[in-house]
Amino acid sequence: MKTLLTFIRAIDPRYFLALNHTCLIVLAMSLYSMQRSLTQVALAFGAAIVTEVAIACLSRKHGENLRIYDRVLSAYVLAAGALILVRSTEWWFYGFLSTLGVLAKYFLLDQHGRHIYNPTNFAIVCAILTMPNLLDYRTDVFSTGFWTILTICTFGPLATWRGNSWRATLGYFAGILMVGVPIGATMGYHPLWVIGPEVNTSTLIFVFLMLTDPQTSPRAPKAQWAYGITLGVLALALRHWEFYYYQFIALFIVLSFGHIFWARPPAATAKWNVR
Structure with a gap:
């Protein structure tokens, strides 16, 4: 092992x-x-x-x-x-x-x-x-397919573990469960109505392989949790307001202000060589 x-x-x-x-x-x-x-x-x-x-x-x-x-x-x-x-x-x-x-x-x-x-x-x-x-806003047939979801659930955790970004993924789901489910209950929504729409290929790719991008996501453990929870809550709000592709819009908004809330290690700035 x-x-x-x-x-x-x-x-x-x-x-x-x-x-x-x-x-x-x-x-x-x-x-x-x-x-x-x-x-x-x-x-x-x-x-x-x-x-x-x-x-x-x-x-x-x-x-x-x-x-x-x-x-x-x-x-x-x-x-x-x-x-x-x-x-x-x-x-x-x-x-x-x-x-x-x-x-x-x-x-x-x-x-x-x-x-x-x-x-x-x-x-x-x-x-x-x-x-x-x-854009076609109808869901692809494979979006809820068993084999496609199984594929993501196999490779996704490996990628987040290897990239040391797994806290952000768990934070996203924590935001759904700890904030979305209780608020949904006060509005008369069954917990499955809150959680169910998140179980599809787009969301699973998003939480395992997109929001965890080491280049853009925070590296500190506590910051990863805060980042993931914030994304989960914002994505739920956008979904409630019937935004299509709500996860991607939520990530765009959070990353637009990300540099204010967490520090990322420096990388070499591109220098152009046009010769």
Whole structure:
């Protein structure tokens, strides 16, 4: 057991994300008739990888640590997340979303050189705010599928444990249980009406693999709890007010003010080399 834990600790958490997203896409397309065309899939991955590698090579953000395969992995995870989390029938939509996410990662930085927003979440919120008519707000069939939920519940905890962000995930659910359920009871809502809508692929990906992003979430244990609980309560409020994609909007709001409430370790600021 000790050897297994040591092995898992040595794995880059992004590999768990990549495995999770790949399994979800394969399952969704083969078992649940996922409505994404091959053109949409190809453009999502192609645009993300090309943009990521090009900017990484032009900038000095990664310095001597730049590895092309590492950048490809990062872009792959971003594009796969976009494909899974939102629906659109436009052939170019996911390519645009992936490109926007990569750009946000390199250009929207805090004073320490870290990206302010989770790239995938930022791209999704921008689409919600600027192109709402291009989004399909009906839930994907695979969203409540047994195998897709099982997949996330397998790889998600591994990623949060490896990234030391598990307190934020537990904090989100604590906010739902400790604040949402009691308030819901005063309004005549059964606890299942409060908890049930959170059990789907989008929310589980959100709580395990998005809000726990080490680049944007707090690192201190107490701050992680406060961050997760705040997100859970805000997401519930937005859901009550019938906001679509409420989790992503909640994360965008919290991260917009995150630098005020918690400190994150500095990272190298990008220096552009256009020669």
